Amino acid sequence: MGYACPVCGDPQADGEHLANHLAFTAMLGDDDHEAWLDDHAPEWADSDPAALAATVTDHAEEREFPRVFADTTGRDHSGRGSDAPADAAPGGMVDPADLADDDTEPSDVLAEARELTRQRRAENGEFADENAADGDSDGDAAGDGQD
Numbered sequence: 001m002g003y004a005c006p007v008c009g010d011p012q013a014d015g016e017h018l019a020n021h022l023a024f025t026a027m028l029g030d031d032d033h034e035a036w037l038d039d040h041a042p043e044w045a046d047s048d049p050a051a052l053a054a055t056v057t058d059h060a061e062e063r064e065f066p067r068v069f070a071d072t073t074g075r076d077h078s079g080r081g082s083d084a085p086a087d088a089a090p091g092g093m094v095d096p097a098d099l100a101d102d103d104t105e106p107s108d109v110l111a112e113a114r115e116l117t118r119q120r121r122a123e124n125g126e127f128a129d130e131n132a133a134d135g136d137s138d139g140d141a142a143g144d145g146q147d
Helices: 015-027 031-040 049-059 106-123
Strands: 002-004 061-063
Touching: 002 015, 015 031, 015 049, 031 049
Parallel strands: none
Antiparallel strands: 002 061
16 A cells, blocks of 8 residues: 555655655655645645654545556656666666575675766766766775775
């Protein structure tokens, strides 16, 4: 179960996610979300997520969503590049059960992230030198002296 945003219909996992969605979207300049909050939760800017959730869930439709992530909105928010595997989870989401036996080292994840960022920048013509953007001259973004 989850809640549909009363403004845009995007699914949210629970009341706090809905509260955060509404508030962040309003703060990022969406006039519709801000107007809705002003009408239904006038103290929204000063509320913590739990208090705001208690207010906004009274005005939101509770629904059963097959999966409450960006891929359930009917819009493409995948963020996958053209070389992403066809079976990659939309929106980069991973089933937590798949992580239970994962023994991947954090340094491996960081190295892969750096490489993917370098590839994206190269494709977009950004930062010919991958280290120019972060001021790192030895390629060691983690600062641990290991690659």
